[in-house]
Amino acid sequence: MSDVTDTSTPERPAQLPAQSPPVDPAETAAAEQRAAGRLSWWRGESGEGARRNLWLIGVLVALIVIGIVTRPDLYGNSSWVWSNILVILKLASVVGVVSVGMTFVIIGGGIDLSVGAIVALAGVWATTVATQSYGAGGMIFCALTVGLGVGLVNGLLISYGRLVPFIATLAMLVAARGLAAELSDKQTQVSNNATINDIASTNLLGIPLLVYILAAVVIAGWVLLNRTTFGRRTVAVGGNPEAARLAGIDVKRHTLMLYALSGLCCGIAAIMLTAQATSAQAAMANLYELDAIAAVIIGGTLLSGGRGTIIGSLLGVIIFSTITNLFAINGLTTEAQNMVKGGIIVAAVLVQQVQFRSLTQFLGRNRLTTN
Template identity: 50%
Template sequence: MSEQKTTVAGPHPSAPADHSTESKAAPLQDFLRGPAGRSLGLVIALALLFVVGAITSGDRFLNLENLLTILRLASITGVISIGVTFVITAGGIDLSVGSVMGLTTVVATMASVQLAATQSSWILMVLVALAVGAAAGLINGVVIAYGNVVSFIATLAMLVGARGLAELISGRTTQIVSNRDFLQVMRAELIGIPILIWIFAVVALAGWFLLNRTTFGRRTIAIGGNLEASRLAGIKVRRHLVYLYVLAGLAAGIAGIMMLGRTTAGTSTHGLLYELDAIAAVVVGGTLLIGGRGTIMGTVLGVLIFSTLTNVFTQNNLDTSVQALAKGSIIVVAVLLQQRFAARGPRRGRRT
């Protein structure tokens, strides 16, 4: 018996040391591949942009007013991006959020709506904008889930339709917000921070909680990971998809309210190409385009990265074409990294 034990152990004297090395490396690899590791990379990228801004622009970049400008610039796109994150996590896409946002600003500033808001409360304008956004999202969801139309085509149709409807309602004119109570609230500050930034923070926190701490979020991730398996597991996939697009529409409605507060006008041109900025921020943030993994924190960091990049270019009076080229390069790198992660996924198991 003792000779057999010696024979078995003899050929592998270094095995314990190898296992020790692997056990030390595994936690680091898991951390870097996990949500915290991916967020750390985005934080480093954002910090590098701040360093570049500080070096090239000095005090102009680092003063409080400019930092608040970056956050204000990020707030409206950020709210839209939160809604888009849920849709992409489930394996879909929403190209209509920018046009829907423009439509909400037009409907909310119609003369009849503003008159009714003046006679009752400015909250009526908010409710109208939210209702319009939710209705557009509901149409998207029903067409996609029950009409079996590909999300790209359905939301592309809504992109064109919502923009056209906004032009018809407004007559391609700018509608000025006349409700002073609404403007006073939307221009208010809390402890020196504009209300638009607070709205973005609240929406981001609510989105994080919904995606990471609720059954709704787990079902969203499951549908993106494997739609058919989710259906067989008892998840009402079609109904859930409708909810997701309504959520994206509501986010567009909130963004429309914020845009009215910032510009004091409703117009069909509001939100032009915002859907592309939102999708870019979501992808750069680490949400997989193929679905199955979503991160609200990553989306927020992605929005801040693009907002800071725009500010750095503006501070240095650089050509907008160069800025577009830089954004495009960042998106390509992010997608390539996603493909690399997706290729490793089947071997190591997908993490959400």
């Protein structure tokens, strides 16, 4: 038998498909835990402020849509839209500064009905002939000192005098208005200081100086509330004063400081409002206390204290200013505007009570179904 040489090509082993690298169970568990943490943050109390702010932004968008539908001729002009935005922010600046101080007071478990009267008293005192003789610096110092002083009186009556905040600040409302009328002899006092008057007419990079002042106060208030011990103590005092006292917080002194802070904000607002009107009188800043309280409630601050956000209060002020602007460009009456504002306040309180429970339950059911 002859040998036969096999010249055929040997079979090549079949190539296995490329496999993905093995999945690390620990990494998968960590990713799931992060996702669950984000969901729990959104659904929990920590994300409640974000949910409410998102709802407020939705209200602003709805108001803008209403404006586009009712006045397409105006909203079709881009230059008018930009100038109108600046008008709204300028309109919100004074009440916005007052609302920052009001936010701290309400989070701390109090209420201040005298903020409008404090603004009037500080403005009148700053525009007296004697005060104006010291120049712009003297007027600003006077307004801030008067606001801070009246706020300290409120704080002393409430914290150490143990008066109910509603009664103490209501009495201060009447007293401050009366003192302002006495100082001004029931007359309008004209501001002759060009530096003060220019605050309302000066623009930096096309934006009014009043808007910058509002932004500075809001940023300072946000940092004070969210990044300092003072802010954490404010939340603790408003949430449970007795527990805060047992934890070592001087509740009386802290309450005094809260009302002093509110008065200081009123002093800043007095200068801004005086600059806008180039004058001051005892009747100025009328019902500002209601506007500030309504904006703070709209922003999600609990009237019972212990919870609230500066950004939410700012959005509440902007919403009310947008409503005022919307009614103005459509030629509607002030009475109708007040009725709409009242309805918004009621709706905000109802939303505050519901606390987006329906959305939370929906997200929870959706997650369980997915799992």
